[in-house]
Amino acid sequence: MPQAVAQSIILGDWGTSRLRLFRFCDGVEAGRIDGPGIAKLDASPATVLMRAVDPWRRDGVIASITLCGMAGARGGLVEAGYLECPADALDWRQNATALMLDHVSVRVMAGLRCRNPMGAPDVMRGEEAQIFGAIALDASLARGRYSFVLPGTHCKWVSVVDGRVEAFRTYPTGELYALLSEHSTLIAPGKAEGNDGDAGFAHGLARSAEPTLGALFEARAAQLVDGRSPGWARGFLSGLLIGGEVAAEAHPGLQPILVGDPKLCSRYGIALKAAGCRSRSIDGDVAVLAGLGLAKG
Amino acid sequence: MPQAVAQSIILGDWGTSRLRLFRFCDGVEAGRIDGPGIAKLDASPATVLMRAVDPWRRDGVIASITLCGMAGARGGLVEAGYLECPADALDWRQNATALMLDHVSVRVMAGLRCRNPMGAPDVMRGEEAQIFGAIALDASLARGRYSFVLPGTHCKWVSVVDGRVEAFRTYPTGELYALLSEHSTLIAPGKAEGNDGDAGFAHGLARSAEPTLGALFEARAAQLVDGRSPGWARGFLSGLLIGGEVAAEAHPGLQPILVGDPKLCSRYGIALKAAGCRSRSIDGDVAVLAGLGLAKG
Numbered sequence: 081m082p083q084a085v086a087q088s089i090i091l092g093d094w095g096t097s098r099l100r101l102f103r104f105c106d107g108v109e110a111g112r113i114d115g116p117g118i119a120k121l122d123a124s125p126a127t128v129l130m131r132a133v134d135p136w137r138r139d140g141v142i143a144s145i146t147l148c149g150m151a152g153a154r155g156g157l158v159e160a161g162y163l164e165c166p167a168d169a170l171d172w173r174q175n176a177t178a179l180m181l182d183h184v185s186v187r188v189m190a191g192l193r194c195r196n197p198m199g200a201p202d203v204m205r206g207e208e209a210q211i212f213g214a215i216a217l218d219a220s221l222a223r224g225r226y227s228f229v230l231p232g233t234h235c236k237w238v239s240v241v242d243g244r245v246e247a248f249r250t251y252p253t254g255e256l257y258a259l260l261s262e263h264s265t266l267i268a269p270g271k272a273e274g275n276d277g278d279a280g281f282a283h284g285l286a287r288s289a290e291p292t293l294g295a296l297f298e299a300r301a302a303q304l305v306d307g308r309s310p311g312w313a314r315g316f317l318s319g320l321l322i323g324g325e326v327a328a329e330a331h332p333g334l335q336p337i338l339v340g341d342p343k344l345c346s347r348y349g350i351a352l353k354a355a356g357c358r359s360r361s362i363d364g365d366v367a368v369l370a371g372l373g374l375a376k377g
Numbered sequence: 378m379p380q381a382v383a384q385s386i387i388l389g390d391w392g393t394s395r396l397r398l399f400r401f402c403d404g405v406e407a408g409r410i411d412g413p414g415i416a417k418l419d420a421s422p423a424t425v426l427m428r429a430v431d432p433w434r435r436d437g438v439i440a441s442i443t444l445c446g447m448a449g450a451r452g453g454l455v456e457a458g459y460l461e462c463p464a465d466a467l468d469w470r471q472n473a474t475a476l477m478l479d480h481v482s483v484r485v486m487a488g489l490r491c492r493n494p495m496g497a498p499d500v501m502r503g504e505e506a507q508i509f510g511a512i513a514l515d516a517s518l519a520r521g522r523y524s525f526v527l528p529g530t531h532c533k534w535v536s537v538v539d540g541r542v543e544a545f546r547t548y549p550t551g552e553l554y555a556l557l558s559e560h561s562t563l564i565a566p567g568k569a570e571g572n573d574g575d576a577g578f579a580h581g582l583a584r585s586a587e588p589t590l591g592a593l594f595e596a597r598a599a600q601l602v603d604g605r606s607p608g609w610a611r612g613f614l615s616g617l618l619i620g621g622e623v624a625a626e627a628h629p630g631l632q633p634i635l636v637g638d639p640k641l642c643s644r645y646g647i648a649l650k651a652a653g654c655r656s657r658s659i660d661g662d663v664a665v666l667a668g669l670g671l672a673k674g
Contacts, residue, residue, distance in 0.1 A: 202595075249591055265393065265531075293622050301498040
């Protein structure tokens with residue numbers, strides 16, 4: 081029989097497509113559990129959460145659960161609102177919504193919102209934990225002006241000044257890629273996938289100086305006319321969309337800090353380099369844990 | 378009992394999402410039938426076609442059926458290839474693939490293909506019938522240089538010189554709109570649609586000077602933060618995508634001829650006007666019939 085552990089705390093990032101829970105005992109990581117995203121639940125968020133942590137509960141007391149991301153959206157575990165920008169880690173830490181679930185104390189963190197210079201609203205949920213975590217991990221980022229880029233379903237381009245999130249802009253590039261790649265006529269059905277996705281990516285990147293909307297259809301035409309594979313076409317779409325996003329944001333002197341999945345960050349790094357911008361990357365899991373560590377009850 | 382008609386000819390436009398068949402007796406239109414698009418068949422294309430025209434066959438002899446569009450695609454009724462640009466109505470008329478179905482003579486027209494100045498391939502199937510039809514209807518279009526725009530699932534921007542299609546570019550704007558409008562997180566589920574779609578369209582159009590990828594997310598954020606309706610957000614996406622497409626193609630002096638669904642052409646007309654371009658519209662049904670009239674056996 082496993083030895084009972086006195087107390088643990090749980091930190092979690094509950095996004096649209098994935099739940100990631102991390103358990104800590106005496107400050108040491110003691111396990112991870114992956115679960116379904118908020119958009120994919122078969123029961124209430126509270127039921128799904130307590131079911132997910134049940135193995136850890138049977139192994140000892142859970143002192144607290146701290147969650148960021150879509151857990152705080154309307155239709156999530158509890159609506160946790162948005163904190164107005166500019167906002168720093170301290171503001172964020174103080175903007176949690178607390179509830180009790182089955183005698184366990186749960187904190188759900190607020191998202192951030194801002195308006196861009198055109199007056200358009202924008203929102204984030206979960207990425208702020210990664211940004212504040214990255215700053216906590218590297219004290220040099222707490223002073224001065226930095227651009228953070230957080231690739232994913234809804235990629236965020238974030239301006240941070242002296243540790244405060246000043247403003248940001250969302251590019252739904254990951255979602256657009258998934259829709260075009262899986263549900264559009266741009267990918268021919270029923271053909272062998274091919275292993276030339278990297279060549280397609282490079283070709284898409286080379287096209288990304290053109291307006292993105294007018295370059296998308298090459299994915300389909302290249303399969304029909306030039307015998308390209310569906311895998312090439314998917315790579316092309318990825319290169320074109322990431323390249324188009326980078327082209328819209330890149331400017332001389334931009335040296336962004338990429339935070340996210342290392343493989344996806346590497347694709348953004350290639351696109352940024354092609355646009356003349358140096359970048360560096362921080363693992364998104366490491367950053368979100370550091371951020372949730374700031375937020376925990 | 379209906380009186381038997383000696384002979385009829387059938388003209389048809391068989392697209393991805395819709396089959397439209399027109400019957401002519403002694404040069405006079407004598408009925409229309411709508412059926413499923415090539416992507417939506419429950420039987421072979423030949424079976425679906427002959428089933429669709431069966432009421433007309435029982436009413437008299439069918440002398441010929443002439444089809445344009447995806448009927449000539451791989452996986453359609455018969456693969457009818459692509460004609461290389463530049464190409465005029467005569468070239469096109471001579472590029473039909475003939476077959477017999479149930480003792481009826483069927484002609485399936487070729488599509489067109491071209492390469493843009495960057496070397497990217499592009500293709501069309503069906504729109505060429507509308508272009509050649511529009512030129513047949515208005516002899517003044519047979520001399521000089523014209524820009525045709527054919528809005529739809531895959532909108533075509535076409536350069537025509539002395540009646541020849543020189544080159545074209547496809548914007549998959551209609552398909553992108555449908556994916557984002559029906560299958561993305563940009564539209565909040567379960568809320569009342571609202572009747573402010575036109576206001577959303579105007580707002581999206583006003584945003585379309587910005588890079589489209591970076592402006593899309595306002596559809597979602599405006600629902601979350603500013604209480605906009607899903608209908609407004611759909612209108613916003615339509616205005617942003619059509620406006621972005623027009624912004625990519627518009628240039629001083631452009632006076633395009635819109636050919637297509639009158640309602641959709643009207644939206645493109647508004648976007649063109651906002652970009653400083655006068656345009657005029659031709660009904661797509663009228664144009665495709667005139668084009669198929671040139672092609673018939």
